[in-house]
Amino acid sequence: MKLDRRIQNIDDLRRAAQKRVPRVAFDFMAGGAEDFVTLDNNRTVFERIRFRPHTLVDVSNRSTKTTIFGKSFDMPFGVAPTGAAGLYCHRGETAIARAAKAAGIPFVLSTSSFEPMEDVARDAGGTLWFQLYMSKDRAAAERLVLRARDAGYEALVMTTDIPVPANREYNERNAFSVPFKLNLSNMIDGIRHPDWLVNVLFRTLWHSGVPRYRNLDTEVGGKIIAKSRSESRAHRDCLTWDDVRWLRKLWPHKLLVKGILRPDDALAAREAGADGIFVSNHGGRQLDGAVSPIEVLPQIRAAVGPAFTVMADSGFRRGSDIVKALALGADMVFVGRAPLFGVAAAGAPGAARAIEILGSEVRRVLALLGCTCIEDLSPDYLYCEALPELQRLAIAAHSGRIELLKTKQA
Ligand SMILES: Cc1cc2nc3c(=O)[nH]c(=O)nc-3n(C[C@H](O)[C@H](O)[C@H](O)COP(=O)(O)O)c2cc1C
Numbered sequence: 001m002k003l004d005r006r007i008q009n010i011d012d013l014r015r016a017a018q019k020r021v022p023r024v025a026f027d028f029m030a031g032g033a034e035d036f037v038t039l040d041n042n043r044t045v046f047e048r049i050r051f052r053p054h055t056l057v058d059v060s061n062r063s064t065k066t067t068i069f070g071k072s073f074d075m076p077f078g079v080a081p082t083g084a085a086g087l088y089c090h091r092g093e094t095a096i097a098r099a100a101k102a103a104g105i106p107f108v109l110s111t112s113s114f115e116p117m118e119d120v121a122r123d124a125g126g127t128l129w130f131q132l133y134m135s136k137d138r139a140a141a142e143r144l145v146l147r148a149r150d151a152g153y154e155a156l157v158m159t160t161d162i163p164v165p166a167n168r169e170y171n172e173r174n175a176f177s178v179p180f181k182l183n184l185s186n187m188i189d190g191i192r193h194p195d196w197l198v199n200v201l202f203r204t205l206w207h208s209g210v211p212r213y214r215n216l217d218t219e220v221g222g223k224i225i226a227k228s229r230s231e232s233r234a235h236r237d238c239l240t241w242d243d244v245r246w247l248r249k250l251w252p253h254k255l256l257v258k259g260i261l262r263p264d265d266a267l268a269a270r271e272a273g274a275d276g277i278f279v280s281n282h283g284g285r286q287l288d289g290a291v292s293p294i295e296v297l298p299q300i301r302a303a304v305g306p307a308f309t310v311m312a313d314s315g316f317r318r319g320s321d322i323v324k325a326l327a328l329g330a331d332m333v334f335v336g337r338a339p340l341f342g343v344a345a346a347g348a349p350g351a352a353r354a355i356e357i358l359g360s361e362v363r364r365v366l367a368l369l370g371c372t373c374i375e376d377l378s379p380d381y382l383y384c385e386a387l388p389e390l391q392r393l394a395i396a397a398h399s400g401r402i403e404l405l406k407t408k409q410a
Helices: 010-020 023-030 037-048 092-103 117-124 138-151 169-173 184-191 194-208 229-234 241-250 263-271 293-304 319-327 337-346 348-369 388-409
Strands: 066-068 071-073 077-079 107-109 128-132 155-159 218-220 223-226 254-260 276-279 309-313 332-335
Touching: 010 023, 010 337, 010 348, 023 169, 023 184, 023 337, 037 293, 037 319, 077 092, 077 107, 077 348, 092 107, 092 117, 092 337, 092 348, 107 117, 117 128, 117 138, 128 138, 128 254, 138 241, 155 241, 184 194, 241 254, 241 263, 254 263, 263 276, 263 293, 276 293, 293 309, 293 319, 293 388, 319 332, 319 348, 332 337, 337 348
Parallel strands: 077 332, 107 128, 128 155, 155 254, 254 276, 276 309, 309 332
Antiparallel strands: 066 071, 218 223
16 A cells, blocks of 8 residues: 655554544544543653753764664564554554564564464564463463464563453444444444455455454364453453463563553562563553653662663654653663554555654654664753653663673673
8 A cells, every 4th residue: 555655753644544444443543541641641741851962973873773682673662562453454463563574673462463373473573572461261371372482472471451441431432342343333434434444344354254353262274163252351350460470480481561650560570570571551541540651660760770671662653752761761662553553544564654754763863862872872861850850760770770781891
């Protein structure tokens, strides 16, 4: 699909997506929980942090490369897990994963993907991590984890911020459901979006049936022989740190805990055996009123120290947002909606365009900041007048990181 030349940033992709897909699908992707307080704060918080650039620095050889778990990536950001990507593009998960591979960045596949994890691994390649929604049904979790291991996923991301389904009232109003169902109003809306109807819905119906979650059900030769979704979703409100410890024993590679917003929970994750965390409020889709990652990153970095891997997601739409989080102590940033807006706007080329936009923005911001590489980013480049405590904590946490670098180099 051809991309409109007027698409210059992630918000342009969002607008194009809104035109192309029916309301039921767009709202599911773009909306937050309840009154969108956290969703909005995830964006406005960046405006309260400004840059203090250096001038006259030779930035001609600047690099956006970053190393996570001993592996080098071309950009300091990756793709966060987003369920139901297949609702926006036929084989949407594979399309985004391929774009991530081409850009040299990691891709996290959701448990709630519309494609089986084995298909994505086979057809996309690149650095693939698997996101796990687990329930009290440990046998079901074990099946998923072992499948992810066998399919070659390199890290497991356990999402912890969804003990119960969030209150997203528009989904009720729009009668959103998975497996995707067409009611009268969805049908009329679908007809008014013919490109989506033909190239996404009909194509998916033709190739793999009704759009649905394809990791939880046990399929043999395309036929569902065991449905586990309903009970898997139902009993997530009893999970504890014991479940992280249990996963630690089961999973042989890197383990990350997603949905951390407090320093004490970050420490608990590390104590339970995690190799890293995602500081995340699920893109404002879970607890409305929850803090934004950028507000708590410095405290969390200060608590876990310089060596523990800290990712951040929620609200990132600009390269400058990514650079701010890295300067405040994140090792890498993950974007959820940005590539999703891309595939919804224009299929596979849209995903690639979203990643390209963010990558070129990061590169440009580094130059304008007078910073030559990602490791050199620090709170010293930031000015947080409205958030003085944040600035203080960020600087304290950063000096710990500098000490660690010095010890490593010595
Ligand atoms: C449509 C959609 C589906 C999502 N599905 C999942 C999921 O299946 N598992 C998960 O851990 N997070 C899921 N998330 C949350 C993302 O992983 C990530 O935390 C969030 O999107 C980051 O915020 P951003 O969209 O503002 O970049 C989803 C987000 C969206 C927008």
